[in-house]
Amino acid sequence: MNRTWWKESVIYQIYPRSFNDSDNDGIGDIPGIIEKLDYLQELGIDVIWLSPVYQSPNDDNGYDISDYQAIMDEFGTMEDWDLLLEEIHRRDMKLIMDLVINHTSDEHVWFMESRKSHDNPYRDYYIWRDGKDGKEPNNWESIFSGSAWQYNERTNDYYLHLFSKKQPDLNWENPKLRKDIYEMIRWWLDKGIDGFRMDVINFISKDQAYPDGDVVDGKPYASGAKYFMNGPNIHDYLNEMNREVLSDYDIMTVGEMPGVSPEEAKLYTGEDRNELNMVFHFEHMDLDSGPDGKWDVKPWSLVEMKKIFNKWQLDLGNEGWNSLYWNNHDQPRVVSRFGNDSAYRETSAKMLATTLHMMKGTPYIYQGEELGMTNVNFNSIEEYKDIETLNMYNEKIENGANVDRIMESLHIKSRDNARTPMQWSGETNAGFTNGTPWIKVNPNYKEINAEQNTRNPQSVYHYYRDLIKLRKEHGIIVYGEYEPLLDEDEDIFAYLRKLENEVLLVVNNFSGEEQHFIIPPEVRDNQKCNLLISNYDHYEDRLQDFHLQPYESRVYKIRL
Template sequence: MTKQWWKESVVYQIYPRSFNDSNNDGIGDINGITEKLDYLKKLGIDVIWLSPVYESPNDDNGYDISDYQKIMKDFGTMEDWDHMLNEIHKRDMKLIMDLVINHSSDEHHWFAESRNSKDNPYRDYYIWRPGKDGAEPNNWEAAFGGSAWDYNEATGDYFLHLFSKKQPDLNWENPVLREELFSMIKWWLDKGIDGFRMDVINFISKDQRFPDGEPVEGKKYVSGHTYFMNGPKIHDYLQEMNQKVLSNYDIMTVGEMPGATPEEGQLYTGKNRNELDMVFHFEHMDIDSGAGGKWDVKPWSLVELKKILSKWQTALEHDGWNSLYWNNHDQPRVVSRFGNDTTYRMESAKMLATTLHMMKGTPYIYQGEEIGMTNVQFDSISDYQDIETLNMYHEKIKDGANPAELMQAIYVKSRDNARTPMQWDSTKHAGFTEGTPWLAVNPNYPPINAEQAVADPDSIYHYYRQLIALRKKHDIIVHGSYQLLLPDSEEIFAYTRKYESECLLIASNFTANDIDFTVPEEINMYNEKHLLIGNYKTSTLYFRHLITLKPYETRVYYLK
């Protein structure tokens, strides 16, 4: 057991544009975050992860950075940011910033110079390649649709952008660029932040041959992920960054890593690897995606969900560390996705929280998750703001897709589900702003809001407070080993955590029916059986061989 503060912490993600608007221009801002720090302190969280607030033309909501050392005017000033950091630290909380260094904005001065001429000093800060047979250098598809290459008239060649064409990829092969980035990272750490969440950090090393991706019938552009996810020099680059900068500070680092396997997760987070502290993987986020990708929505399987989460729990148990999350700014709301956001919204939100927070790893709460915010269904595509959603819709409409079917997929999977403004109270616009919000508020805010949740002792908010308090009280929740029970059940997610002479039994019903759970004999052998937490009022503090779980019921028993 190695004690480190980030292992024992609970992280709360803030998406600043949607969190709290202090000046009523319809956009959340830094001073709005400062106003709500006491709310977060009461919740009990330890660390705030702040999505990008840097200078940006906002093509991808701040993930296209034009100046890494300035604050976007929408969000306030650097003085506002300094004040916020000071207030966070005064409350014994920590701050990690988003680090977006796979790509920049095309409006960054590095790229403005790079595209000017082939002999510009900034030319090799980005990835340039000549065309092939009168077309793009290869057939890679950008994450937001279309080719991953864009033509530059001034130099007669193409630059790579794995996301929007306004997000050109940085060339990590260039040691001068790497030193620039390391200097910027050090600048933020010297300002007193407590770490970084690193955006698509496992994309920074590309196969320098830039070969075509595997062709797909009927598609001009295809995923080239084999050649840029977990690329050939990724570990060299992360170890260099750690050695030159990160290791000199007492911080936490988490890498967003689409396509990473548990074996790669061990390499990225192993204690003697000197790379990162933990990773975000996406395996469990893809279980409702069909062969056609994210927008091809299919029914999900609890057996598959358990298999994926358990695989990561086991792989990183002795070396490495897991990030535990259901939600973030790119994912739909979990209570709508894996729970029941109507009849059993309260019960299923608490059940999902328990199932996640009792696992081994650092739990992440995304804003609004703690009050059970749900997906939204806007009437028209014009109500949506997300570039990925809009590009998909318009491309597929051109190809003759059915608009109603596309809207249904958007209701399930759009990133705007997570980005509707935080629901603070039942006043107009949910208390987020007195202006016109940049994205409409979910209409269900009158019954679902933070003011109501704080006032109700039985709310989802207070249940999260209990989960966080238990984590601080019991070492077994942080350090205990994990073992899955009932791997083939499509109804119950049950597992144990063991540490020294203690054991936790966690059992969650993922259905709207009463389900009987037969307790394994080895669990029954413990003398002390105490109900640590549950989402129903129950007198069943003890059990023998059978536990009947009500719809979406969850229970955690402490055994000794």
């Protein structure tokens, strides 16, 4: 396997609207990010992934782009962005940008032209279809609820929008569009960025017959999913993008790919495939989704979680590369989801971090994760801002659903859980702004904040620092082979990593009860071992069976 900088990196995602507000208008901005770069450097991260800062009307918080080569006024200027890149590089960190090229805003000049007439030069930059029997062209559903088609009165037909109706899908069948996109990508790379995270990139190729889909109950992408995920020309497009632009630069690329399997991921990320470096899959993010999808919350199972992680670790092997994440801007806070955010918040946050960062792949940290930030329990729908959340709420209310049950689902699953302001201090608005924040701050900011975390050497923040430092010191954490243990244990997530004559033993207790762990025979009683990290104090110098405390993690390094 080739050794590369992006395999050895730890990546930190910034959601700029909620990170740090420098001008007190209540919205995070680029100068605010610059103010906090020393904090990120001290944490030890290598790469910053910046969620969209492009010009946008903000229907979907910046994922609806109206100008790819301009900065959103709320976030600052292009000069601010240039300074951000310069300051990141001066600290020996790298920057990757969010690349949203499945769709644009309906306020992008391409679309404003496209919708004017059938013979407009930009007409085929988007996907237009005639209606069928006075209805939409097919039964595909938007991921944000409702039909995926919107009527355009001026041309008496419909355009496709897999997300909001203000996010029309681009037509990748059109080579002129692809050429314009590649030129835009090259423009950013020539400015000196270090790569891209590509938003729903496996949606860009659609089945050109646009058939009706089977309505599959409980699937979040419902009726049309199989016709727009991993479509017929997806590998041709990604290979062309790599050949025309990406391969000219030493960068990293990661594709967000709902519905991708390990077999497909190997095609996307294989080193001889010349497409992308790694993908984000979502299987472990669906663990607590019931038959009716994301909002149908069900209890999750550790056995099922291990099955998913083990499958991706083993099936990709050395043919692809894993991205490792618990959190991002679309997911609830992990300590509230898979840990214990009350009595064992700090301990379980450390345990979850250990589980992930010791696996094979590139780890991603989402802002506030390193503090053990939690979900927020807003009291009313008026306090939520996310379009997916609001659309779901309105649709459920129209269908007579119980308000309390809907609100309970939002407390657990709403994307706004990840979007409350970063908790910098115990001061007003968590030190995020002196103005009125665009979305309310989580009330627990006085107990959970960066100022308190950085001062306390036993904090979640310092534990993340230690994990990152270990990754830089021990090649086995990056490149070691993965071997699962205790597949059917309902409380312990354990595995080995192996590289040459070294072994890591990683043991994590996902329960609030004490558990007994039996050392695997191949490393039992080994005298050449040391405890690399644990979220409890231990002093053992040899490997013997032991009891795990609630949410305890241990990582031993063993020389055979």
